[in-house]
Amino acid sequence: MTLLLPKASAAGADMISGDMDSDIVLHPTRLFTELDAYLAEDREVRKLDTAWSLSSSRQERDRQIxxxxxxAIRSFAARWLHLVPHAKEALSSHEDIVRELWRATRRDMLKVINRVSYRSVLTLFLFGLTPIPVGISEEEEMxxxxxxxxxxxxxxxxxRLRERQRNYQFNGTKVSLGSDVFSSPAPTSTFTRSFLSSESRAYWAALIIDTSASLTLNFRSSLTSGLHGVHAESSWRVLKMGTGSFHTRTQEWRQGTVPMTDDMVTQVIAAASAGNVYMLKMIAVLKEALREGYEDDKVAEAWTSCLKAMEIFKVTFRPLVNLCERRLPLLGEAERLNWYELMLHQHLGVLLLVDGVEAAERTxxxxxxxxxxxxAERDLLDVIRIGLESTYTIRGPEGPMSGEETPAVLSASFVAVDPYPHHMVAAVQLMNKAVGREYKQGRITFETYKSLKQILLRTLEELPQTSKSVEATRRELGASVAELDRLLDDKSMLSEVVRRQPQHPAT
Structure with a gap:
């Protein structure tokens, strides 16, 4: 799940702890570039770079990074080329463009892996979030x-970047003496409060992606502990304690006695996004306990923590999020998109929990x-409808470089511009399973069943069609809807035949 999750997420820890000076929106490219500049400046002050590395060689390395x-940005964004006005005629080879950009970016990843920097971190994250394009064979994937x-x-x-180790490091290929093992005592570090705040923001962004990977791919977390240490780690303790502080600070808001302003909505979405990350982490920990066969007492401990995290979100954030929903028509597009992303991920998290418990056969x-x-199923369907009906507008560059007298305007549904289409694919698959269950159990009619599947199919059709996973899911669901159409036609034909049969009087 996840960052670039809702763009408010990385600031959520500051919001729930009451740091109102924190910027909620900060462009990732700017953030990670500034962090590299801070680190380079610090190395110069502390005389950790040689004259050779400070000159043309370092400049070349920066250019390559x-x-x-x-x-990576181009490859990540290429899936939306079809949305650009006046570009459809020129993009008859859209799929070819997406494939070639993806291939070129992947070839570059080996070098990126060996050029450790914050910009490399962002590059790797972006490639990890770029869908495998249509037309890439299984052999090429491997x-x-x-x-x-x-x-x-x-x-x-x-x-590695956060540790900034100065000790010996070695593996099977080489020994590193550390950055300044033999240097004289270095001057005081130039790191400022601004740098530490930015580094913290980048770490929270990485934490969100790490939590998403451990939840959706069944990995153990890389940045923080799992079952055996999650409650002792500062990151999760800060989130939990900050949630309590936010709960107290917003008591009047939840009661509805204070009119919600745009600024209050922004704070709520940022804080709720952070609270949702805490809930997702507890779900991932429970899945770890079930997956790896821990003792009953460990599973019970993880289960209790998971239920508590869900209750925290329900009590502290859900009333406020509902108040934000009432104000949606009055909010700007960015706030509405962030609300949509938050609720999509929150409901998806609950359904992933259910899916994990079902897989473990823990009835x-x-x-x-x-x-x-x-x-979650009912609310997720409502969120999907809002995503289909709401539009987001992006204005292109102005001036002579744009090639247009006026800036191009890109307008599409929230679903179409969602930066995490794989999350929506997962949501559609889980909802398709849910509506199938409801129909088989006789809770919905055939017509309702078909209508809901058509909404899910329409959702997939709004997603970028150059994604291999989107195409596969769309084809499968499309075939299912076509079969329902055939059954409905056969049913109508049978009814018509029965209606036209001559009626014989009873003997």
Whole structure:
């Protein structure tokens, strides 16, 4: 799940702890570039770089890092080329463009892995979030780095950059003496409060991606502990304690006695996004306990923590999020999109929990989730409808470089511009499973069943069609809807035949 999750997420820890000076929105490219500049300045002050590395060689390395980042951004964004006005005629080879950009970016990843920097971290994250394009064979997928490996490597780079170790490091290929093992005592570090705040923001962004990977791919977390240490770690303790502080600070807001302003909505979405990350972490920990066969007392401990995290979100954030929903028509597009992303991920998290418990065949736990499951399914369907009906507008560049007298305007549904289409694919698959269950159990009619599946199919059709996973899911669901149409036609034909049969009087 996840960052670039809702763009408010990385600031959520500041919001729930009451740091109102924190910027909620900060462009990732700017953030990670500034962090590299801070680190380079610090190395100069502390005389950790040689004259050779400070001159042309370092400039060339920076140029290569920036170029790799640009390639990753282009590959990540290419799926939306079809939305650009006046571009459809020129993009008859859209799929070819997406494939070639993806291939070029993947070839570059081996070098990115070996150029440790914050910009490299962002590059690896972006490639990890770039869908495998349509037309890439299974053999070609296997012949190179995967997005999954790139995300894991990015998380390792975050750890290395934060540690800034000066001790000996070695593996089977080489020994590193550390950055300044033999240097004289260095001057005081130039790190400022601004740098530490930015570094913290980048870490929280990485933490969100790490939590998403451990939840959706069944990995153990790379940045933080799992079952055996999660409650002792500062990151999660800060989130939990900050939630309590936010609960107290917003008591009047929840009561509805204070009119919600745009600024209050922004704070709520940021804080709720952070609270949702805490809930997702507890779900991932529970899945770890079930998956790896821990003792009953460990599973019970993880289950209790998971239920508490869900209750925290329900009590502290859900009333406020509902108040934000009432104000949606009055909010700006960015706030509405962030609300949509938050609720999509929150409900998806609950359904992933249910899916994990079902896979573990823990019917005793599943029975306790029945109400939460039904609520999440109903609300997720509403969120999907809002995503289909709401539009987001992006204005292109102005001036002579744009090639247009006026800036191009891109307008599309929230679903179409969602930066995490794989999350929506997962949501559609889980909802398709849910509506199938409801129909088989006789809770909805055939017509309602068909209508809901058509909404899910329309959702997939709004997603970028150059994604291999989107195409596969769309084809499968499309075939299912076509079969329902055939059954409905056969049913109508049978009814017509019966209606036209001559009626014989009873003897």
């Amino acid at each position: 920036d170029q790799s980042l640009r390639h 012949d190179g780095l995967t997005g999954q490996i790139c995300v894991q490597t990015a998380l390792q780079q975050v750890q 005793d736990l599943l029975s306790q989730l029945r109400e939460a499951q039904l609520d």
